[in-house]
Amino acid sequence: MLEIVGYVMFVFAGLFFGLFGSGGSIIIIPILIYIFQLSIYEATSYSLLLVCLISIFGTIKHIKKSNLRINRIIFFIIPTLSFTAISRLFLFPNIPQYIDVFDISKDSLLMLLFSVVIFLSGFSIFKFSNVNINFNYKTILVLIGIIIGLLTGLLGIGGGFIIAPALILFTNMNMKEAAATTLFIIMLNTLLAICLELTIFNFQFDWIFIITVLLSSLVGFLLGLYLLNKIKLNLIRKMFSVTLLLLSLVIFFIELL
Numbered sequence: 001m002l003e004i005v006g007y008v009m010f011v012f013a014g015l016f017f018g019l020f021g022s023g024g025s026i027i028i029i030p031i032l033i034y035i036f037q038l039s040i041y042e043a044t045s046y047s048l049l050l051v052c053l054i055s056i057f058g059t060i061k062h063i064k065k066s067n068l069r070i071n072r073i074i075f076f077i078i079p080t081l082s083f084t085a086i087s088r089l090f091l092f093p094n095i096p097q098y099i100d101v102f103d104i105s106k107d108s109l110l111m112l113l114f115s116v117v118i119f120l121s122g123f124s125i126f127k128f129s130n131v132n133i134n135f136n137y138k139t140i141l142v143l144i145g146i147i148i149g150l151l152t153g154l155l156g157i158g159g160g161f162i163i164a165p166a167l168i169l170f171t172n173m174n175m176k177e178a179a180a181t182t183l184f185i186i187m188l189n190t191l192l193a194i195c196l197e198l199t200i201f202n203f204q205f206d207w208i209f210i211i212t213v214l215l216s217s218l219v220g221f222l223l224g225l226y227l228l229n230k231i232k233l234n235l236i237r238k239m240f241s242v243t244l245l246l247l248s249l250v251i252f253f254i255e256l257l
Helices: 002-020 024-035 040-064 074-094 106-127 137-155 160-171 175-199 207-228 233-256
Strands: none
Touching: 002 024, 002 040, 002 207, 002 233, 024 040, 024 106, 024 233, 040 106, 040 137, 040 175, 040 207, 074 137, 074 175, 106 137, 106 160, 106 233, 137 160, 137 175, 160 175, 160 233
């Protein structure tokens, strides 16, 4: 019964990707850990693969709709891919399973970090819709790309809930353009991480589970794409930010308790 709930939740994860071009991993990670009882390493690996497959499908759909804007994202891609590799190869494996100084396990520490990142991202996109840039936005995008790469390697996320707000805030993209461009960046980022998992770490995926979850997620994704053309963009932005804020608080209190 609990697994059925998990598969239904994967539909909502796909819905996030369809509506926002991001955010699916913020649901996927908790589902895999709290419902399917996977370790943080297994959950992040499965999340990376699922996010990669969904983002490939989504990018193709958005290209057909001419929503993709890639002229300004080179400053995202290079640092993001570089630090994703560094984080997954060196940082994640070297975090001890239990941190005595903080009296906390590796899994709980990473999930608390996860909740904080989600909260900050949700707050930023809720409070602002655009920024008057009086400085070189390229520098900001490079710094954000580094942060995304680190978080992808540590938490198994595509980083879309940071990329989408950044594109809206610093490149003046609307929500549809940001969603499409975010999916493209996520596709490249997670594809690199999956290649590392398969070649360096020789991770063995349960492909039947992957296919089942992917089909559930794609149902939600197609629904999200449909709603994207029916709902006002400003309402979508507010829905996205409020959902991020609420989910971050839920994860935070689960880990504390």
